[in-house]
Amino acid sequence: MATDTLEISESRARVLDAAEKLFMERGYASVTMRHIADALGMKQAALYYHAPNGKEQLYREVVNRHMSHQRQGLEKVIAAAPPTLEAQLSAITDWLVEQAPVDLMRMVRSDAVQISESYAQELIQQVDYAMMQPITNIIRAAQERGEVRRIVPEMVSGMLLALTNWAVYFDSTNRFSITSKMMMRQVIELMLNGMIERSV
Amino acid sequence: MATDTLEISESRARVLDAAEKLFMERGYASVTMRHIADALGMKQAALYYHAPNGKEQLYREVVNRHMSHQRQGLEKVIAAAPPTLEAQLSAITDWLVEQAPVDLMRMVRSDAVQISESYAQELIQQVDYAMMQPITNIIRAAQERGEVRRIVPEMVSGMLLALTNWAVYFDSTNRFSITSKMMMRQVIELMLNGMIERSV
């Protein structure tokens, strides 16, 4: 995968940056090659010098680079975090909200599907490897330390990804005076301790 | 709003049904008037007899009807559920997963935005009124009964919507041998009691 991604030719990175920003914000169908070219300050046809294989392949390369970036970033912040579950989960959600907002569900169910059904499956695998696995691993480790109850760890990591996406979206609607990062701290606290009043 | 929605002329309902199914599955931009006409077994031009105000207005009417449907359904199942928090939350998620899968985040951030920025704001209001409020109310009631800790209730209802959307999506990827309804039961149990091992 991504033989081109190895050559980060500076100008190629600029193209991928502009394409990523637009694809992730508006979705595959809504973004035209003209939009991307405009963002780069060039004409639509000139973009085909940098993306000679067309829009579809450009989207694939954007996703490949993004998932690679996520996997590396997650592994890095997890390794750097204190070895407690709450600290690690906070480090993860901090990292995720700092990245450009990504709607994983829309990517799989709307964007990837209109490229091809098989690509949607491929994207699911990429998300699994790049984003789910690193989180699942620390949940499982906490279970083995006896800190966490018997719960399917993949369920928890899926929840965390879904809730982070939602927090970023929620923040963008300006309904609360709280940042998405702070909101996720509260979400983590809630997931760890539950909603139920226990003061007795 | 929705002066036309009052006349449920049977054939109009068929058009809205077909449009809703496609819009909710693929998103506004990816669905063409031809797709909708095909689903109804008619030619693309014939669809304009039923939707004379075009694609944009058709989407708005689909959303209006859907939100009205959600509000009525939520109020109904909440009223019918046993007066305990867990039973009411389960009734809510049961209802939500039984409906056609809806990606609220994509609707606001991708679909509505390309109609107009102001329509995106309007849709946020509709989601608030139709889906957030009914759930927020029962969280707040449980807090007043002393069952639930001091948490912003809107945060909990937002989480529940996000997680239900995610569970339906997750189920559609066929990764677990568990239905989204059962998955949401476990999610509710986790949200109530937390992940932390308390056996001591």
Added chain:
DNA sequence: GTCTATAGTTCGATAGAC
């Protein structure tokens, strides 16, 4: 590397016959 020009499609929407 970027441009103009344009081919080839597809889309939303309208006109008019039946």
Added chain:
DNA sequence: GTCTATCGAACTATAGAC
């Protein structure tokens, strides 16, 4: 109510000058 035919706009992509 549904059809055929078509217009104008927007999109992907290519060709070729500079």
